[in-house]
Amino acid sequence: MAAPGALLVMGVSGSGKSTVGALLASKLGWKFYDADDYHPEENRMKMGKGIPLNDQDRIPWLCNLHDILLRDVASGQHVVLACSALKKAYRDILIRGKDGASPKCDETGKDKHPAEVKLLVVHLSGSFEVISGRLLKRKGHFMPPELLESQFETLEPPSAPENFIQISVDKNLSEIIATIVETLK
Numbered sequence: 798m799a800a801p802g803a804l805l806v807m808g809v810s811g812s813g814k815s816t817v818g819a820l821l822a823s824k825l826g827w828k829f830y831d832a833d834d835y836h837p838e839e840n841r842m843k844m845g846k847g848i849p850l851n852d853q854d855r856i857p858w859l860c861n862l863h864d865i866l867l868r869d870v871a872s873g874q875h876v877v878l879a880c881s882a883l884k885k886a887y888r889d890i891l892i893r894g895k896d897g898a899s900p901k902c903d904e905t906g907k908d909k910h911p912a913e914v915k916l917l918v919v920h921l922s923g924s925f926e927v928i929s930g931r932l933l934k935r936k937g938h939f940m941p942p943e944l945l946e947s948q949f950e951t952l953e954p955p956s957a958p959e960n961f962i963q964i965s966v967d968k969n970l971s972e973i974i975a976t977i978v979e980t981l982k
């Protein structure tokens with residue numbers, strides 16, 4: 798497949814986004830962003846208290862991530878983003894921004910960059926049992942395992958016509974990375 802400008806590693810909390818995303822970026826030599834690092838403090842505090850985020854909390858965060866992707870991709874930088882991106886509408890924001898394909902213009906009014914990010918979505922998919930087992934063992938993270946149920950309720954797995962692959966979290970990390978690298982060929 799023709800290389801996308803950016804690769805989104807998505808899934809519920811504990812599905813392996815950060816681990817897979819960082820390994821993959823290092824293997825491909827692409828820049829890595831972890832969307833967790835871009836949550837405003839209010840979002841982190843909310844999740845830390847066991848309250849799930851809503852659209853209002855997530856949309857400005859996703860718009861900021863879209864701007865980062867667009868900037869990098871327009872400058873020729875390939876990017877891996879680890880981000881929950883649980884709903885289709887959230888993935889659409891990452892690709893097109895909030896109001897759809899609104900081009901960023903320079904002062905002459907001409908299009909400065911393409912308005913869309915060419916994105917391959919990698920959905921790390923697994924059962925509640927396997928993922929909650931991993932979250933219960935994970936230490937030193939602000940996200941409480943109790944929020945996993947709401948993550949599954951919110952999840953809209955990618956489907957056609959989205960440009961995506963789905964990989965089981967039951968595979969080991971090297972199998973997951975190899976599958977993604979193979980897809981990019």
Ligand SMILES: Nc1ncnc2c1ncn2[C@@H]1O[C@H](COP(=O)(O)OP(=O)(O)O)[C@@H](O)[C@H]1O
Nearest residue numbers: 810811812813814815816931935966968969970
């Ligand atoms: N494929 C895998 N097999 C076994 N353990 C994994 C796998 N992917 C991730 N893990 C472990 O599961 C936990 C959650 O992974 P993490 O990358 O933090 O998930 P997320 O970023 O989606 O919340 C971590 O302790 C990580 O080491």
Ligand SMILES: O=C(O)[C@H](O)[C@@H](O)[C@H](O)[C@H](O)COP(=O)(O)O
Nearest residue numbers: 809810811833850855881882940
């Ligand atoms: O949209 C959301 O509700 C959050 O982004 C959430 O899905 C994300 O998973 C947290 O930031 C916790 O971080 P981990 O995914 O690393 O557990």
